[in-house]
Amino acid sequence: MNDSISTLQQITLEQAIERSNKSEYHACIVGSGISGAILAKQLTQKGYRVLILEAAPAKDMTYTGFKEYVSNYYRNPSKDNNAPYPENPNAPMPRSTDVSKLTPGVDDTKGYMVQRGPLALDSTYTRVTGGTTMHWEAKILRMLPEDFAIKSTYGVGLDWPISYDDLMPYYRLAEREIGVSANVEEQGFYGIKYEENYVYPMYGLPPSYLDKIVGKGIDGAEFELYGETHTVTVRPFPQGRNGIPNERYDNGSGFKPVGAISSHQVEQGGRCQGNNNCVPICPVQAKYDARKTLLDALRTGLVDFLPQAVASKVVVNRDDHSVKHIEFKHYSSTERSEFTLAKVSADKYILATNAIENARLMLASGLPSSSGLMGKNLMDHTYLLAWGLLPEAAGTMRGTKCTSGVADFRYGRSRAKQAPFGIDIHNDGWGWATGSPFTDIETLVDEQNRFGKELRKSVVDRISNQLLFAYMVEQVADESNRVTVDPEYKDALGNMRPIINYNLSDYSKAGIAYSRETSKVFFQRLGAEDFSSYSPLDYGYFNYQGENYYFRGGNHFSGTHVMGTSADNSVVDEHQRSWDHPNLYLVGSGSMPSIGTSNTTLTLAALCFKTSEYILDEISKQSVKIVSNSDFRLAKEAGHE
Numbered sequence: 001m002n003d004s005i006s007t008l009q010q011i012t013l014e015q016a017i018e019r020s021n022k023s024e025y026h027a028c029i030v031g032s033g034i035s036g037a038i039l040a041k042q043l044t045q046k047g048y049r050v051l052i053l054e055a056a057p058a059k060d061m062t063y064t065g066f067k068e069y070v071s072n073y074y075r076n077p078s079k080d081n082n083a084p085y086p087e088n089p090n091a092p093m094p095r096s097t098d099v100s101k102l103t104p105g106v107d108d109t110k111g112y113m114v115q116r117g118p119l120a121l122d123s124t125y126t127r128v129t130g131g132t133t134m135h136w137e138a139k140i141l142r143m144l145p146e147d148f149a150i151k152s153t154y155g156v157g158l159d160w161p162i163s164y165d166d167l168m169p170y171y172r173l174a175e176r177e178i179g180v181s182a183n184v185e186e187q188g189f190y191g192i193k194y195e196e197n198y199v200y201p202m203y204g205l206p207p208s209y210l211d212k213i214v215g216k217g218i219d220g221a222e223f224e225l226y227g228e229t230h231t232v233t234v235r236p237f238p239q240g241r242n243g244i245p246n247e248r249y250d251n252g253s254g255f256k257p258v259g260a261i262s263s264h265q266v267e268q269g270g271r272c273q274g275n276n277n278c279v280p281i282c283p284v285q286a287k288y289d290a291r292k293t294l295l296d297a298l299r300t301g302l303v304d305f306l307p308q309a310v311a312s313k314v315v316v317n318r319d320d321h322s323v324k325h326i327e328f329k330h331y332s333s334t335e336r337s338e339f340t341l342a343k344v345s346a347d348k349y350i351l352a353t354n355a356i357e358n359a360r361l362m363l364a365s366g367l368p369s370s371s372g373l374m375g376k377n378l379m380d381h382t383y384l385l386a387w388g389l390l391p392e393a394a395g396t397m398r399g400t401k402c403t404s405g406v407a408d409f410r411y412g413r414s415r416a417k418q419a420p421f422g423i424d425i426h427n428d429g430w431g432w433a434t435g436s437p438f439t440d441i442e443t444l445v446d447e448q449n450r451f452g453k454e455l456r457k458s459v460v461d462r463i464s465n466q467l468l469f470a471y472m473v474e475q476v477a478d479e480s481n482r483v484t485v486d487p488e489y490k491d492a493l494g495n496m497r498p499i500i501n502y503n504l505s506d507y508s509k510a511g512i513a514y515s516r517e518t519s520k521v522f523f524q525r526l527g528a529e530d531f532s533s534y535s536p537l538d539y540g541y542f543n544y545q546g547e548n549y550y551f552r553g554g555n556h557f558s559g560t561h562v563m564g565t566s567a568d569n570s571v572v573d574e575h576q577r578s579w580d581h582p583n584l585y586l587v588g589s590g591s592m593p594s595i596g597t598s599n600t601t602l603t604l605a606a607l608c609f610k611t612s613e614y615i616l617d618e619i620s621k622q623s624v625k626i627v628s629n630s631d632f633r634l635a636k637e638a639g640h641e
């Protein structure tokens with residue numbers, strides 16, 4: 001494998017338009033993140049031709065291009081989520097460094113996402129080829145069965161139109177695609193079940209030394225909550241990164257991990273080395289990112305990939321409201337905002353630009369959905385951080401960002417009253433809360449005048465004892481949290497930017513307050529000094545029942561085009577098909593009516609597999625077949641022009 005991957009299926013604007021004019025595309029997919037890549041792979045492996053419009057340049061499909069990202073990260077003084085990825089005014093993305101405390105009634109326009117508040121949300125995504133998985137953490141849990149029915153069970157949020165059982169076979173496909181490392185016997189809790197004899201593709205990664213110390217201290221702790229006893233056990237998390245393949249996978253066929261894109265490691269499958277750089281980039285590419293799926297799709301020879309093509313309008317037919325074409329702006333350079341306005345058409349249209357961008361694009365196209373729910377019900381996981389210093393060195397900074405945590409507050413009766421939560425034990429010290437190790441070094445140099453050997457020893461002493469609990473608290477659907485657009489706020493290409501209205505309900509705040517109480521018990525049991533403090537000056541600050549807190553966004557945008565049982569209560573159906581536009585699919589976490597306490601990507605990937613099955617069935621009903629792949633021709637039968 002060499003760097004020639006970029007030439008595989010990249011086409012010119014003119015070629016895309018020509019093929020579109022000849023009705024060669026079964027589907028036009030907008031976005032090449034995990035959602036778009038799965039749909040592209042599934043459709044093309046069955047012999048159908050797709051066009052992918054991708055807003056970003058495609059140079060990260062080469063090994064050289066990827067290495068540039070790594071170098072950018074090393075060079076960049078800011079180590080935020082988007083530090084490796086170059087600024088691109090033509091397809092801008094949110095950065096956490098743009099977020100500051102809001103003034104009531106004043107829009108904060110500093111970042112790409114306009115923050116209307118009342119609370120500022122610092123979650124991000126990445127508009128590069130491969131999408132946000134380029135910098136995700138890759139903690140990859142299934143949702144609990146009860147998460148799919150929180151309205152009917154607990155009277156909060158929204159129910160799904162499908163159940164865990166419906167999604168179970170697709171979870172299996174998603175775990176194969178991503179290459180998940182986990183052990184079934186450690187994951188089957190609180191209703192999570194698997195098919196008989198199921199094993200994950202790879203064995204679970206070992207817990208870190210820190211996990212073991214924390215487990216020794218807090219395992220067995222009991223909490224009474226609304227008449228139920230929650231007993232704490234530290235458990236490993238499933239990981240979307242390469243471990244040791246399980247020889248029993250797939251009835252003994254085993255599993256072949258995928259390593260770096262565009263290098264010999266594709267064959268070898270680089271393994272996670274535990275160096276803790278996963279967010280914002282895994283230098284050895286042991287962590288899954290969507291380019292791995294995209295590559296499989298490209299290899300079929302049936303993907304036309306058009307980078308630097310920013311979809312700007314979905315245009316529908318007046319009579320049946322089906323999509324007529326997608327308009328996009330094709331720019332020649334990230335340095336300039338000159339573009340060519342073009343349009344393409346296909347049998348099916350699949351928007352896979354993520355929960356914020358899908359809704360933004362639909363609203364900018366004047367398509368708010370007949371339920372009026374487009375952009376509404378924006379959800380994200382809310383994180384409360386609690387940090388302390390352990391009495392002993394705990395080997396902090398070894399392992400992935402997060403190898404284990406606590407799942408024992410994710411379920412149960414209390415969900416009728418307060419938000420449930422999962423707990424992550426962070427292997428990267430206080431980084432998320434205080435900016436450690438950089439801030440530790442500043443303190444030791446500026447305030448304690450330490451240099452040379454003494455400084456090095458002090459840094460190690462301090463960091464090795466750091467413990468951070470990150471509480472991932474569920475947020476339920478609330479129509480007032482939403483994405484909107486306004487012609488007043490546009491990017492360099494003249495596309496409307498997303499405006500975010502965001503707040504936390506008392507339900508969320510009660511869950512956060514309770515999670516903080518558990519952290520105090522944990523620190524006490526561990527003999528750790530609690531350093532957590534929540535300043536009113538922080539942009540995520542809020543006060544609840546007389547106590548100060550701040551929150552951080554979980555980077556799990558969801559709910560902006562929820563699925564449901566009818567056009568009145570949702571935007572898409574259980575296949576992520578738009579109720580209003582029969583040939584349009586809005587895919588990804590925007591379709592999720594609730595997010596439970598699991599990071600969202602495994603579930604959205606499972607949904608994309610389910611959707612691909614439905615679309616394949618739909619296409620096959622149109623009786624269109626591919627006769628030849630090398631000389632692309634279609635046998636056009638009934639009803640296909």
Ligand SMILES: Cc1cc2nc3c(=O)[nH]c(=O)nc-3n(C[C@H](O)[C@H](O)[C@H](O)COP(=O)(O)OP(=O)(O)OC[C@H]3O[C@@H](n4cnc5c(N)ncnc54)[C@H](O)[C@@H]3O)c2cc1C
Pocket residue numbers: 030031032033034035036053054055056081124125126127128129130131132133135136137138139140141279309310311312352353354355357361554555556587588589599600601602604
């Ligand atoms: C810091 C961080 C950590 C995370 N950690 C985890 C984790 O541990 N576990 C987990 O499950 N999830 C995690 N996530 C979330 C996860 O990354 C996302 O759920 C997932 O990547 C979403 O995939 P997607 O394909 O739907 O969207 P994206 O990955 O955002 O892809 C969208 C694609 O569409 C393109 N695009 C956007 N607009 C346009 C347009 N107008 N025209 C053409 N193309 C367009 C983009 O360039 C991009 O390629 C994390 C996210 C962040 C930011």
Ligand code: SF4
Pocket residue numbers: 241271272273274275276277278279281282283284285286287399400401
């Ligand atoms: S710990 Fe290192 S090797 Fe493993 S996924 Fe994270 S960055 Fe990659």
